[in-house]
Amino acid sequence: MKSMTVDKTKFGSQLKKLRNEKGFTIRQAALQANLSNSFWSQVENGKRNIPKPITLEKMAKGLRVSKEQIFVMAGINNSDLATKETDKPEYVDLKDQINDKKKIMTFEGRIIPDEDLEYMERLLRGGKKD
Known part of the structure; x- marks a missing residue:
């Protein structure tokens, strides 16, 4: 350096x-x-x-x-x-990213539908809803 x-x-x-x-x-x-x-x-x-x-x-x-x-x-x-x-690694809260309506979430270039994002969030919570 x-x-x-x-x-x-x-x-x-x-x-x-x-x-x-x-x-x-x-x-x-x-x-x-x-x-x-x-x-x-x-x-x-x-x-x-x-x-x-x-x-x-x-x-x-x-x-x-x-x-x-x-x-x-x-x-x-x-x-x-x-x-x-x-x-330095950047910490990103996935929940904030999923809930940010100004961002369009994609995976391998394909848009992830809202219902799939909700499912992913439930999985990350251990199957529990809010």
């Missing part, structure tokens, strides 16, 4: 430069990001790997910059993040 051209030392020095440009101490930035001073310092000094996106978002908040700016510094592009977001 991270670019080969950005290593932890380069990222750390860029982070430090940005923090100094913003006029924040390590303590101030870390406090705003809800991270420890020591963690922040270790990242800046290249003693830690480039943090995960969730931590990078916190760092962006601490520096009052966009998360995209920090992600670019870390060598992460938006398409990498979009892929990760879509990798």
Whole structure:
């Protein structure tokens, strides 16, 4: 997910430069990001790997910059993040789908008649009606 051209030392020095440009101490930035001073310092000094996106978002908040700016510094592009977001399974309540009159339910390209949907719902309830 991270670019080969950005290593932890380069990222750390860029982070430090940005923090100094913003006029924040390590303590101030870390406090705003809800991270420890020591963690922040270790990242800046290249003693830690480039943090995960969730931590990078916190760092962006601490520096009052966009998360995209920090992600670019870390060598992460938006398409990498979009892929990760879509990798997560989406939970869908079948009952809501069946009862949504704005949706036409199909199976293998054929429309499922309402009476069949009602039958399927009864089966899923264990044969019980509402």
